[in-house]
Amino acid sequence: MTTVTTRTIEYAADGLKMFGHLALPAGVDRRPAVLVGPEGMGLSDVERRRADALAELGYVALAFDLHGGRYLGDPEEMLARCMPLLAAPDRMRGIGHAALDVLRAEPRTDPDRIAAVGYGTGGAIALELGRDGVDLRAIATVNGLTTGRPGETARIHCAVWAGVGSEDPIVPPAQRDAFTAEMQAAGVDWRLVVYGGALHAFHHPPVDHIVLPGVGFHPRHAQRAWRDVVDLLAECLPIME
Numbered sequence: 001m002t003t004v005t006t007r008t009i010e011y012a013a014d015g016l017k018m019f020g021h022l023a024l025p026a027g028v029d030r031r032p033a034v035l036v037g038p039e040g041m042g043l044s045d046v047e048r049r050r051a052d053a054l055a056e057l058g059y060v061a062l063a064f065d066l067h068g069g070r071y072l073g074d075p076e077e078m079l080a081r082c083m084p085l086l087a088a089p090d091r092m093r094g095i096g097h098a099a100l101d102v103l104r105a106e107p108r109t110d111p112d113r114i115a116a117v118g119y120g121t122g123g124a125i126a127l128e129l130g131r132d133g134v135d136l137r138a139i140a141t142v143n144g145l146t147t148g149r150p151g152e153t154a155r156i157h158c159a160v161w162a163g164v165g166s167e168d169p170i171v172p173p174a175q176r177d178a179f180t181a182e183m184q185a186a187g188v189d190w191r192l193v194v195y196g197g198a199l200h201a202f203h204h205p206p207v208d209h210i211v212l213p214g215v216g217f218h219p220r221h222a223q224r225a226w227r228d229v230v231d232l233l234a235e236c237l238p239i240m241e
Contacts, residue, residue, distance in 0.1 A: 004055040006048075009062070013098035014091060016068030020099060021048045023055035023062075024108050032113035032137070032237045033060040033103050035096070035129075037122020039143070039201060040082040042067040046204060047119070050226075057230065058239040060109045064099035066121060073209035082121050089149060093132050096125040100134065113137055115158075115237045117229055119203060120144050123162075130156035138236035140229045142203055145171050145179040145192075153186035160190045161232045163225045165198025169214035193228060195221040 003026040011018050021043065025031055034054050038047040043065045051061035066085075072078040085091055096116070104111045115138040118126035123144025130139050131148045133155040142163045160183060164171050176192065183190035195202060199216035203225050206217050 004052050006052060006055075009102050011098055011102050013065075013095045014068075014085075016065075018065035018098065019043070019069040020065050020102060021051055021063040022060075022102075022106065023048075023051040024060055024106075025055045025058045028108075030110040031058055031060050031108055032115070032239065033062070033106070033109040034233065034237070035099055035103055035114065035116040035118075035126070036061055036063040037096075037099075037116065037118030037125050038063065038066060039120035039122065039204060040066070040078050041073060041207075042071045042078075043069075044071055047122075050117075054233075057233075059233070059237075060103070060106055062099060062103040062106075064095070064102075064122070066095065073207065075210060075212050086121060086124055086146065089128050089131070092125045092128040096129040097132075097134075100129065113237055115139070115233055117233075118142070118144055120201065127156075127160070130158065130160065138232050140232055142225055142229075143168065143171055143200055145176055147175075147178050147182050153182050153188060156183075156186065156188050158189070159232065159236050160188050161193070161228065162190070163193045163195065163203075163228060165200060165202045165218065165221070166194050166196050167198060167214075168200040168202075170200040170212075193225070195225065197221075 047063040054061040116126035123141030131152040202218035
């Protein structure tokens with residue numbers, strides 16, 4: 001395990017002052033980097049720990065902010081902000097690009113070797129960066145199996161991995177089918193893992209506030225999904241020692 005250095009990075013996006021969590025591996029050399037996007041509730045210690053874990057593996061990692069430093073534990077407040085955001089690809093891209101600019105500006109980042117990993121709304125943002133033609137080495141999205149504007153998915157030129165729970169009512173089979181059909185039609189190198197018996201946000205440890213119906217933690221699949229993401233990065237964005 002390497003020594004990880006972390007700090008909070010302030011930047012502007014979506015008309016807000018954002019507070020990202022940057023995690024750096026030991027050393028001074030340039031490393032491949034990973035952008036980490038949170039669930040719709042916003043940046044929490046869950047995503048910060050994932051960024052730290054990626055830094056322990058040797059990546060520069062930035063967990064980005066969605067709501068100007070706020071965590072939206074009230075489901076109604078979260079939906080009131082996220083539903084319009086998810087319907088506005090250009091806003092999602094703006095949030096993603098702002099965080100990507102921060103990550104690229106970090107001296108430890110190899111700007112030509114960046115991947116995006118996102119959960120829920122953060123996963124949708126990762127996909128929109130790909131649809132916007134950003135040069136990424138890999139995209140991983142858990143729960144965020146969104147479809148895009150016609151023709152734009154062909155601008156994705158990296159592997160796309162997607163994970164979803166079989167019992168997720170928020171990303172039902174019809175939405176999964178639309179996502180995979182879009183990826184296939186665009187000639188993307190895609191894969192989809194359906195985790196049997198899992199609900200929406202199955203990767204997210206329990207929270208101390210009310211959650212939407214159909215949301216639930218599945219410890220075994222959470223570990224499996226993390227391993228699948230790490231394997232994707234090892235394949236598409238290997239650490240060169």
